[in-house]
Amino acid sequence: MLKMSSSIIVFSCVALTLFSNGCKRTIATDSETFAPDKTLSLTEPSGSGVAFKEYLGINAFEWDLASESAHEQIDPSRLETIKSFSGMRHYLDWERIEPVEGAFSYSPAHNGGWDYDLIYQTMKNAGKYVLVDLKTCPSWLLNSYPANLKDAENVPAPYGLDRSKPLSYIKQARAAFQLAARYGTNKNVDTALLLIDPSIRWTGDPRNTKKIGLGTVNYIECDNERDKWWKGEGTKQTAEEYAANLSAFYDGDQGRLGKGVGVKNADPNMIVVMGGLADPNPEYVEKLINWCSANRGRKANGQIDLCFDVINYHLYANDATTVYATATRGIAPELSNLRTVADKFSSLSKSKAANIPVWVTETGYDVGEHTPQRAIAIGNKSSQVTQADWNLRTALLYARSGISKCIFYMLENVDVNSWTQYTSSGFVNPDRSKRPSADYFLQANKLLGEYFYQSSLSNDPNVDVYALNGKKMYVLSIPDQTARTATYELNLGSATQAVIYTPATGQTEMSSRVVDTQNGKIQITVTETPVFVAAK
DSSP states (O other): OOOSSOOOOOESSSOOOTTTTTTTTTTSSSSTTTTTTTTTTTTTOOOOOGGGGGOOOOEGGGGGTSSOOTTSBBBBBHHHTTTTTTEEEEEEEHHHHHHHHTTBOOOTTTTTTOOOHHHHHHHHHHOOEEEEESOOHHHHHHSSGGGGOOOSSSSSSSSTHHHHHHHGGHHHHHHHHHHHHHSSSSOOOOOGGGOOOOOSSSTTTTOOOOOOOOOOOEEEEESOOOOOOSSOOOGGOHHHHHHHHHHHHHHHHTTTOOTOOSSSTTTTTTTEEOOSSSOOOHHHHHHHHHHHHHOOOOOTOOOOOOOOOOOEEEEEOBSSSTTTTTOOOOOOOOGGTHHHHHHHHHHHHHSSTTOEEEEEEEOOOOOOOOTBBOOOOOOBOOOHHHHHHHHHHHHHHHHHOOSSSESSOOOOSSSSTTTTTTOOOOOTTTTTTHHHHHHHHHHHHHTTTTTTEEEEETTTTTTEEETTTTTTHHHOOOOOOOOOOEEEEOTTTSEEEEEEEETTTOOOOOEEEEEEEEETTEEEEEEEOOOOEEEE
C-alpha cells in the first residue's frame, strides 16, 4: 500500500532501490499455466446474505472529496466520482486529528485544514459507508525514537516500551476512543473525557467543539499492515504484539487501561476491523485468536473474547509463484489463488473465530506499462479495459467465495508512468476523468448492487445467480485472459424475453438489449467482460 500525504508520497511496500525482488503482496498461482480451480463446488457458499455493492468499495484520502483550494469544503465533482462506489476506506493519518498530544481537532483539523465532520456526513448522506483506517505515528510520538529509527510507520508505541503489553499502546487507543466517541452512535459518552483543541489558528477560524454520537462512521481499523516484513523491526509487529495493540484499541484491554481508552468504551456498536495483513497468512490471525484466548479469556457464551470484529487481509493477483517471489505482471483473478486464500480465511473464521466476517480491504491492478501489478492489453482491449474487467471479476469472485466486503486500491494514481507496483492502480485518470473501472463499478452498483449472490451454475464460463425480492439476475464471464469466448445456454424458465446488459466505457448505465427466448432459453456469447442477464 502506498502511504500518501498532501505533500509527500512514501512507498510502504517498496523502496525504489531495495525491492528488486518484488513487493509484499505477490501472489502464488495454482499452476504455472494459470488454470482456474474447477474443483470448487458450484453451490457453495449458498446465499451469502451480503449485497453485491459491498464488494465495490474504494480506498481513498480526504483530498479525494475535499476541494483542492478550500480543504474545508466538498468538491461536488469529486463527490460524484466517489458515488461510483459503495463506500470508502479512509486512510487517516493519526497526526491529522492529533497534531499535538492530547489536543484533537476535526472541523477544521489543525493539520491540513480538512473538515472530517463534513466529509463523513457527506458520505453518510450519499448512502456510503466509511471505514476509518487510523494509521501511522504522529511526529510527537516519533520524537521518542532515536533520529535514525524514526519512521511514520513505526509500531504505534513510544520507543523502548514493551511491545507485548497493551499498556504500551494506550496513546493510540485513546485516539481511537476520541474518534469513536465523536463519529459513532453513542449519545451518552461522558463529554468530560473528550480532548478538544479549542484554539483558533487565525482571526475568523472556526473553533473545534466537543461532539458525540454523530453516527457517520460505521467501522474503524487498527492501523494498517502491521506484519511489515519488508521493513525494519521498528515497523513490524509479531502477531502477539499486534494482539496486545488490538486489545488496547478495542476496549482498553477490557477496561484495564482506564476511562477514555478504546473504541468499545466510546461506542459498543462500532465495528473494529483488524489491520489488513500484507502477507495473507491465516496463521497470523490464528495467533491473534490464541493470544485473546490466553489473555482475554472467554465471554459468557463460551466464545473467545476477541479484540476485533472483522478479519482483514490484502491480496493482489499476479504471476509470482510465492508471496516473496518476483512478479512481472498481474493476472486474471480466477487464475490466481484469490479464491483459495479466501476459503482458508473463511474456514479459520468458522472454526476458531465464531464465524466473524472476513474482508479484503486492498486488491486491484495497475495500468502502467511496466509495473509488476499491471493489467495487460488483451485482443482489442486496452490495459484500462482489462483493469475494469479484472476488477469487476474480482468483486464477483469474492461475492462467490463468501468474503463479506471487498475494497479496491485505490481511487487516484500516484504516478501512471512509474515502474513501481500500485502506483497506477487508480480508478480515475490524472485529469480525474473516470477510467473504465470506475464506469463498470458505477454501472454494476446501479444494476446489481442490492442483489445477493445465491449460487453458481457453471465455473467455465462463470455463471452466477443473484436474487432480490423474488427476481433473479445472472452474471456470466469467461475466467481467462486470452480474449476467449464461449456460448452458454441460459434457462430462464417461463420467460419469453430477456434483457442482456453489458458494461460500457464512458457511460453511467450499461448498454442493454432485449432478446426473445426459445422455450425460455437463450444462447449467450460469453466473453471476459461480464454480462448481466435478467428475464423481462
